[in-house]
Amino acid sequence: MKVIRGATTIEKDSKEEISSAVKDLLDEVFAANNLQKEDVTAFVFSLTADIHSYHPAKAAREAGYDFAPLFAAIEPLIDGGLPRCIRLMLLTDLDKKQTVKHIYQKGAKILRKDISEIINIALDGPAGSGKSTIAKILAQDYNILYLDTGAMYRACALKALKSGVDPKDGEAVAKLLPTLDLKVEYRDGKQYTILDGEDVSLAIRENVVSMASSNVSVHNAVRMKMVEMQREIAKSMSCVIDGRDIGSVVLPNAKYKFFITADSKVRAMRRYKELESRGEIVDFDKLHAEIVARDKQDSEREFAPLVCAEDAIVIDTSNLDINGVVAAIKREIQAKI
Numbered sequence: 525m526k527v528i529r530g531a532t533t534i535e536k537d538s539k540e541e542i543s544s545a546v547k548d549l550l551d552e553v554f555a556a557n558n559l560q561k562e563d564v565t566a567f568v569f570s571l572t573a574d575i576h577s578y579h580p581a582k583a584a585r586e587a588g589y590d591f592a593p594l595f596a597a598i599e600p601l602i603d604g605g606l607p608r609c610i611r612l613m614l615l616t617d618l619d620k621k622q623t624v625k626h627i628y629q630k631g632a633k634i635l636r637k638d639i640s641e642i643i644n645i646a647l648d649g650p651a652g653s654g655k656s657t658i659a660k661i662l663a664q665d666y667n668i669l670y671l672d673t674g675a676m677y678r679a680c681a682l683k684a685l686k687s688g689v690d691p692k693d694g695e696a697v698a699k700l701l702p703t704l705d706l707k708v709e710y711r712d713g714k715q716y717t718i719l720d721g722e723d724v725s726l727a728i729r730e731n732v733v734s735m736a737s738s739n740v741s742v743h744n745a746v747r748m749k750m751v752e753m754q755r756e757i758a759k760s761m762s763c764v765i766d767g768r769d770i771g772s773v774v775l776p777n778a779k780y781k782f783f784i785t786a787d788s789k790v791r792a793m794r795r796y797k798e799l800e801s802r803g804e805i806v807d808f809d810k811l812h813a814e815i816v817a818r819d820k821q822d823s824e825r826e827f828a829p830l831v832c833a834e835d836a837i838v839i840d841t842s843n844l845d846i847n848g849v850v851a852a853i854k855r856e857i858q859a860k861i
């Protein structure tokens with residue numbers, strides 16, 4: 525006996541989607557393996573517990589796959605697992621030594637890191653647009669890494685502040701770079717920013733570091749160093765990567781690019797609440813003015829300014845809830861996978 529595996533995902537739990545996903549999966553499994561009816565012993569499906577609308581075995585039978593026993597079971601949802609996923613285990617009487625092709629379609633491709641291509645999802649946008657929240661959810665749902673490039677510029681700014689260097693002084697900051705010991709580590713899917721051997725993941729979020737990070741990020745020497753590190757990481761693993769210049773400079777060839785934006789007052793309120801929740805009380809008007817100043821500086825700087833890449837999909841989150849935005853992004857990704 526030889527087992528051929530397959531998996532696919534659906535966007536909506538509906539009879540139509542289940543039927544067409546099951547048919548597409550089986551069609552590809554059969555075509556890719558040049559399977560004949562008599563090769564098949566049984567079809568075994570499983571569905572994640574969030575699918576209820578239709579029985580995949582029925583869908584398979586209706587698609588003409590009715591020549592062997594069909595079975596389906598519900599599998600529990602697991603942390604990091606893909607939602608709305610349909611899996612297939614096709615039992616065949618092919619020779620055990622025969623090589624077969626397992627088929628992973630749509631979002632399921634990403635879950636199988638061993639067989640999937642590396643995918644990079646680029647999210648750019650101004651401060652407080654919601655991109656980091658969106659990036660974290662996408663990374664978790666797709667079971668891939670979240671690379672927060674802002675954290676790297678923030679660490680660089682913190683280094684300048686700690687060394688008594690003015691973040692605006694390009695020459696002085698450039699001189700610091702050879703001594704910048706910056707590492708981005710991942711534990712349990714979370715990014716930790718390590719500066720000179722110390723975990724600065726929290727320290728870099730302080731408001732004083734925000735403007736300083738915008739100041740250091742205008743210097744080309746800083747950008748070159750950061751971009752090189754970011755490209756290395758993105759080359760080696762699938763990730764959602766957020767920043768200002770990801771779609772335009774860091775990964776201009778990324779297949780999935782989004783530009784996330786929102787009204788400046790909405791963004792200032794989000795930052796206000798975020799700081800408040802960490803016990804940092806700031807004046808709202810001052811924070812808003814800082815956000816506008818940071819937007820201006822990030823957008824007008826000479827090197828790699830905040831721009832929307834020509835081929836990026838623009839999403840304004842001012843009046844959208846985060847789940848709606850994530851769903852819209854996933855639809856775009858699914859359509860291109």
Ligand code: DC
Binds near residue numbers: 678
């Ligand atoms: O996203 P954030 O607020 O953590 O980013 C901090 C600063 O770093 C921001 O003002 C601009 C800069 N930055 C950048 O220039 N390029 C990136 N890819 C990410 C951030």
